[in-house]
Amino acid sequence: MRHASAVFALIFVASLLLPAASFSQATGQRPTSPWVWGIEGGALHQFDTSLSDADGDFSVSRVYIQPSLGYAWDRRTAVSLSLGLGDSYYDFSSGATIDGRRPWGRIRDYRVSLPVRFSPTEHTNAIIIPSIRSYAEKGANQDDGRTEGVLAGIGWKVSDTLTIGPGFGWYTELGGGSRAFPIIILDWAITDKLTLTTGRGLAASRGPGLALNYSLNDNWTVALSGRSEKTRFALEDDGAVPEGFGQDKTLPLLLSVQYSPRPMTEVSAFIGSEFAGELSVEDKDGDTVARTDYDIAVSVGMAFRLRVP
Numbered sequence: 001m002r003h004a005s006a007v008f009a010l011i012f013v014a015s016l017l018l019p020a021a022s023f024s025q026a027t028g029q030r031p032t033s034p035w036v037w038g039i040e041g042g043a044l045h046q047f048d049t050s051l052s053d054a055d056g057d058f059s060v061s062r063v064y065i066q067p068s069l070g071y072a073w074d075r076r077t078a079v080s081l082s083l084g085l086g087d088s089y090y091d092f093s094s095g096a097t098i099d100g101r102r103p104w105g106r107i108r109d110y111r112v113s114l115p116v117r118f119s120p121t122e123h124t125n126a127i128i129i130p131s132i133r134s135y136a137e138k139g140a141n142q143d144d145g146r147t148e149g150v151l152a153g154i155g156w157k158v159s160d161t162l163t164i165g166p167g168f169g170w171y172t173e174l175g176g177g178s179r180a181f182p183i184i185i186l187d188w189a190i191t192d193k194l195t196l197t198t199g200r201g202l203a204a205s206r207g208p209g210l211a212l213n214y215s216l217n218d219n220w221t222v223a224l225s226g227r228s229e230k231t232r233f234a235l236e237d238d239g240a241v242p243e244g245f246g247q248d249k250t251l252p253l254l255l256s257v258q259y260s261p262r263p264m265t266e267v268s269a270f271i272g273s274e275f276a277g278e279l280s281v282e283d284k285d286g287d288t289v290a291r292t293d294y295d296i297a298v299s300v301g302m303a304f305r306l307r308v309p
Contacts, residue, residue, distance in 0.1 A: 056096025
C-alpha cells in the first residue's frame with residue numbers, strides 16, 4: 001500500500017494515547033478543570049478501481065489528524081477550537097486520463113472549526129459549527145481552495161430513547177456561489193443494544209450520513225454506516241486546467257468494529273465499498289470540462305478519538 005507509513009504512524013499514535021486514557025479512568029481520578037483537550041485522526045485506503053468512461057485506474061490513500069481544545073461550563077454547554085490537517089494521495093495508473101486530461105495527485109486538507117454546544121431548554125440540545133476549510137492540490141495556491149461555512153442543528157429529547165431534530169449546512173463553493181443543504185440530528189435507542197444515530201464520519205472519511213450501531217458489550221460495538229461524500233479542491237496552477245477544480249463524489253457503505261475503553265475514547269477499524277463514484281474536472285468558472293464514473297471500490301481503514309477529561 002502506497003504511503004502506508006502514514007497509516008502505521010496514526011495506529012502508533014492511537015496505541016500510545018488509548019492506554020493512557022484508560023489508566024486515567026481506572027485510577028478513578030475525577031476531572032477538576034473545565035478545560036478539555038482532545039485528538040482524533042484516521043487513515044483510509046481505497047484499492048485500485050477502474051475508470052468507467054476513461055482510460056486507466058486509480059487508488060487513494062487518505063490520512064487525517066485533528067487536535068482540539070475546549071472549555072466546558074457544564075456537561076451541556078461547551079465551546080472548542082479544532083485544527084485539522086490531512087492529505088489525500090491519488091495514485092493514477094500510467095497513461096490514465098479523464099477526457100484526455102491527466103488527473104490530479106496529492107490533495108492537501110486544512111481546516112479550522114469552532115464547535116459550540118448548548119441547551120436552550122431542559123429537553124433540547126443545540127450545536128453550531130462555523131469553519132474555514134481549504135482543499136488544494138500540491139502546487140496550487142492553498143487560498144484558491146478555501147471555503148467558509150457553518151453546520152447547525154437542534155435536537156429534541158422526545159423520550160428517554162429518542163432525540164431528533166432538524167439542522168442545516170451552508171458553505172461557499174469553489175469557483176463562486178454557495179451551497180445549502182438539510183441535515184438531521186438523530187439518536188434513537190431502538191433496543192438496549194441497537195441504536196440508529198447521525199453518522200459523524202470516521203476521521204478520514206467525511207460527509208453526512210447515518211449509522212446503525214450494535215453494542216456487543218460495554219467496550220465493543222459493531223456498526224453499519226452510509227453517507228454521501230463530495231470533495232472539491234483547487235488544481236495545481238501548472239496543470240491541465242490552470243486555476244481549475246477537481247471533484248471526487250461517492251456513496252460509501254462501511255462496516256466497522258469499535259473498541260471504547262472509556263467514554264469519548266475509541267479506536268475503530270472498518271471495511272467497505274464506495275458506490276456511485278464520480279471524478280470530474282472544472283474550469284476556473286466552475287463549468288465541467290471532463291468527467292468519468294468509476295467502478296465500485298473497496299476501502300479499509302482505521303480511526304481513533306480521545307478526549308480528556
